[in-house]
Amino acid sequence: MTLALLGTGLLGRAIAERLQSVGHTLTVYNRTTSNALPLQACGITVVTRPEQAIAQADCIILLLADAAAIRAVLLTPASLAVLRGKTVIQMGTIAQEESLALQAEVEEVGGSYCEAPVLGSLSEAKAGTLFVMVGGTEDQFSRWGPLFRSLSREPRLAGPVGKAASLKLALNQLIAAEIAAFALSLGLVQRAGVPVDTFMAILRESALFAPAFEKKLPRLLTRDYQHPNFSTSHLLKDVDLFLKEASGYELATSSLEGIRPVLERTIAQGLGAADYASIYETVNPKT
Numbered sequence: 001m002t003l004a005l006l007g008t009g010l011l012g013r014a015i016a017e018r019l020q021s022v023g024h025t026l027t028v029y030n031r032t033t034s035n036a037l038p039l040q041a042c043g044i045t046v047v048t049r050p051e052q053a054i055a056q057a058d059c060i061i062l063l064l065a066d067a068a069a070i071r072a073v074l075l076t077p078a079s080l081a082v083l084r085g086k087t088v089i090q091m092g093t094i095a096q097e098e099s100l101a102l103q104a105e106v107e108e109v110g111g112s113y114c115e116a117p118v119l120g121s122l123s124e125a126k127a128g129t130l131f132v133m134v135g136g137t138e139d140q141f142s143r144w145g146p147l148f149r150s151l152s153r154e155p156r157l158a159g160p161v162g163k164a165a166s167l168k169l170a171l172n173q174l175i176a177a178e179i180a181a182f183a184l185s186l187g188l189v190q191r192a193g194v195p196v197d198t199f200m201a202i203l204r205e206s207a208l209f210a211p212a213f214e215k216k217l218p219r220l221l222t223r224d225y226q227h228p229n230f231s232t233s234h235l236l237k238d239v240d241l242f243l244k245e246a247s248g249y250e251l252a253t254s255s256l257e258g259i260r261p262v263l264e265r266t267i268a269q270g271l272g273a274a275d276y277a278s279i280y281e282t283v284n285p286k287t
Contacts, residue, residue, distance in 0.1 A: 002056065003057050004059070010229065015125050019147075027053045029048075051079045062088065065237075086111050087113070090115040095165060095169070114136025131156075133155075134148065136161055176276075179212065183277075185199075187283050233267055234276075236260070262282050263276075266279045
């Protein structure tokens with residue numbers, strides 16, 4: 001399977017390494033070329049223009065930061081000129097309406113489009129154990145099944161284009177909610193002088209426990225947010241996407257709206273590129 005991957009950020013790089021390791025032929029493009037060059041050591045071809053990658057592939061995987069970045073890379077005249085007969089699979093986190101708009105523009109030039117956002121961190125990407133949620137047709141799900149199964153034990157078809165985008169936002173909203181709640185509880189425990197081990201022992205045995213708490217605890221205790229799996233800036237972007245979509249359904253979003261300024265204040269401290277657990281610096285600042 002000949003693939004082009006556009007966007008080699010944290011997750012894009014890990015997915016590229018995984019796909020190459022299981023036998024796919026891969027060409028990658030990143031807007032900052034130097035960030036993609038280390039992939040050459042894995043035998044992956046790195047090009048300096050997106051249309052070069054697109055022209056060499058049957059399938060184009062998008063792992064770009066947002067819809068604006070996708071448009072700047074995929075929907076240029078040069079890229080559109082080589083999209084006919086190719087399939088675009090959008091794997092980043094964007095809004096449903098953004099995904100539907102991309103589908104229309106790709107199909108207008110004779111391409112095919114589906115979405116397959118993923119849930120999981122870098123370790124899951126490298127191991128092929130991501131959750132892959134596909135928005136598209138049954139035929140697309142079947143045709144690209146080998147690709148999806150390279151990244152996930154059990155890819156799931158969520159429905160037509162747009163449904164997987166909404167599903168991914170629903171899941172990412174929980175990332176914000178869980179880290180905000182856990183950081184606040186941990187902060188109270190520490191300031192009140194309650195042993196963290198006691199707090200965690202009870203939490204682990206209760207119905208309140210979430211695996212993310214265990215994963216993020218070392219970062220919070222050491223205040224070490226380097227080498228992120230998911231950045232604070234990207235979480236804020238996804239929170240904003242969720243709030244916009246939820247408002248269209250007249251959902252009450254005040255709980256999430258309360259987390260948004262916490263993320264903004266964290267980013268203002270220079271922690272936008274740090275792991276999203278860095279909101280602890282806002283929730284429980286050093287005294």
